[in-house]
Amino acid sequence: MYINIVVVDDDPEFRRIATMLLTARGLRVVAESGDGAECLAAVRAHRPHGLLLDLHLPDLDGLSVARQVAEEDDPPRIVLTSTDESFWSQKELEYAGIERFVAKDKLFDADLRALFAATRP
Template sequence: MEVRVLVVDDDPMVRRLLTTVLTAQGIAVVGEATDGDEVVPAVAKHRPDVVLMDLHMRRTGGLDAIRELRRQPQPPAVIALTSFGTDETVVEALAAGAQGFLGKDDDPQHIATHVRDVATGAGALDHSSAGAVIRHLSGGRRLDTRRTEAQRALGTLTTREREIASFLPHGLSNREIGRQLFLSESTVKAHLGRAMAKLGLTAREQLAVLVDRAGATAPHAGS
């Protein structure tokens, strides 16, 4: 499957580098935008599967651009990119609706792999970003109440939906979850989609946070 990507960054050198990296990995860069206020028109024109979104731009920041994009019908997936992300920035990007958060200095192969994963419904968090999410969950030590609320929310899902969701905090792709449970990748994707719809979530990272908060993570999950 061809993956179509829109690169959004106000630095022409960064756009050129990302385009070169992704093209070399067989990923089609179908368009570019130089600021956040250009994203919605560029998406309408180029119809990408994934948007690589810089968070710090001159006119309209990436967070506002992500929120505006999520209000559009059938928006593409978004991976937030930054050179200097804080814990708060990571959490805000995911809350805004991004499906992933990566550093611009990540290994090119790593970025390309996550672009493909996000295009098929998986998420993309580098190790430091995943740590930021965990630290956010632990903030204030209000875990008992939050765990109860999370467990109550997961209780609205079917047994199979909860079982599949339990693998998300381990960072497994749909294919890897399917291998664990002897299910097809499409079946895993369908169950996760229904689970997120029931809970009013827009990104699998949000469901992963909920599962982790509820203490419902699958034990010893491996690829």
């Protein structure tokens, strides 16, 4: 069974790299989004198991997007990414429905499959 992921980042080059990394680890990227509104539409359309979500988006910040996604029926696992990891607490992430944070420069070394493995059937 595939684990379906939506990649959300306003940088198309980062989306391309993240998609390559996820695919190389046996995950399937079903959609890419460049902003929060596109992300919400993609989550509703594709019902992914996981969401790789950038903190800084042009319309909404990643925490706001995560809170809205967490309100969906059977929400996906959310992994937040950013180059800035210093201004929020673990409690703030959990409140937003974010399970994990991975700095963008650590994404290559992260066990991406394990981050999204505990998914709905």
